[in-house]
Amino acid sequence: MKKILIMVFLFITLKSFSNKMLKTERDSIKVYVQNALNMIKKRAVNSSKMNWDEIYLDAEQKTDQVKTIRETYPIIKEVLERLGDSHSKFFPPEMVEAYVKGYRATGQSFPEIEAKILENRYAYISLPAFYSYNMNEWREFVNDFRSALSKLAAEKPKGWILDLRDNEGGMFAPMFAAISPLIDQPDAIGWVNGNGKNIFFNFKDDKLFENKRAVYMIKLDPQKIKIKSTNLAVLINEKTASSGEFAAICFAGQKNTTIVGNKTNGLTSANQEHKLSDGAFLVLTEGITIDRNLKRYEKLGEGLIGDVKVGKLTGNTEKDTQLYLEKAYQVLEKKMER
Structure with missing residues (x-):
């Protein structure tokens, strides 16, 4: 019992x-x-x-x-x-883990930056999409881009071509840190949050700021970048999306700068990521993107409209690239004539 x-x-x-x-x-x-x-x-x-x-x-x-x-x-x-909003997303822990590990640890090719002198006078550089959340890879990406800028600047080009075509986005912070030497003023890109407050990105002293708050540090190699000619053509297409579009909007309204292309994709809302308790990420659309002149890019699908259109493309990568470059050459030649 x-x-x-x-x-x-x-x-x-x-x-x-x-x-x-x-x-x-x-x-x-x-x-x-x-x-x-x-x-x-x-x-x-x-x-x-x-x-x-x-x-x-x-x-x-x-x-x-x-x-x-x-x-x-x-x-x-x-x-x-x-x-x-078509831009807010949920990323499960395993996807976040892959982003944190980065390209190489997950067997992917690291994004290539193409840089060269064209027509013996123009500096050409491409900014590819960048999806890594690995801080070492951020540093590598930004340093690679800036090193290429420094080498091109040493050639004393008469004008610059920044190619953002096919840049479908990813992490904007390293992209912004990379291209900041080409941007001629602070507060060139930002967003209006749900409370109506303007928040601008700036990169200074190895830190990315949202207004006065430092949100990321990207330790850069010491190197001098002296860009004498400010004549710039920025190439876009309809595959320029999300963070790629933000990079393009940085140059909207910049002096001696022309946006070449019909339009970007139209995912121009401002997103922020938030980590949940199991490691998943909420990526939320928290604002409307604004440029240096406080123009709002709020209509889904509208995107950034080019200053100089390229018309109908052929679908052939080589031919279309040549078409873009010819438009860029024309733009830069006119700027030099002034």
């Missing part, structure tokens, strides 16, 4: 412990979803357009049906889709 009572006691104790564990796990799942929704509600630029009472209730009901945090991902993704 005593043994039976002990077994019954152990069974009740284990069941109670199991129930407590299950409740703790379920509570953590609910907290995870709650935190994600709170972040979206607080930071997303389209938050005010949402019926949050309905969203929280719907998410709570769906969360009651799942057993793991991973099963909540579709719930969060659905809320992001309802924002309607």
Whole structure:
């Protein structure tokens, strides 16, 4: 009888412990979803357009049906889709981990920067898309680009061509740090947040600033970049998207600069990433991109319109590149005649 009572006691104790564990796990799942929704509600630029009472209730009901945090991902993704900004995204932990590891650790080719002198007088340099979240690779990318700029500047070119075609985006911070020697003033690119505040990017003393707040440090190699000719042609196409578009907008309205191309892709909303407890990322559209003249780029799909159009392209990479370059040469020649 005593043994039976002990077994019954152990069974009740284990069941109670199991129930407590299950409740703790379920509570953590609910907290995870709650935190994600709170972040979206607080930071997303389209938050005010949402019926949050309905969203929280719907998410709570769906969360009651799942057993793991991973099963909540579709719930969060659905809320992001309802924002309607076409730019907010959810990245699961394994994808974030791959970005943090970088290109080489995941067996990918590191983005190549093409730099050369054309027509014996023009400095040409390309800025490719860059998707790594590895800080060592950020530093390598920025230093490679700036080193190429320094070598080109030493040739004393009569004008510059910055090629942003096919740059589909990625991490804007290293791109901005790379091209900053070509930008002629502070506060050339920024965004208006949900509260109507203007926030501008600037890069100085190895730090990327959002207004006066330093958000990233990218330690650069000491090198002198003396750009004497400020005549610049920036090449864009419809594959210039997201962070690639932000790079192009940096030069909108810059003196002696011409944007060559029909238009960019039109994903010009300003995004910020936020890490969740399991390592996943919420990337939220938190503002409307603005240029140095406070022009807003808020209409989805409109993008940045070129100053000089290239017309209908052939679809042949070599022929289309030549078409762009000829337009750039014409633009730069006119600038030199002034």
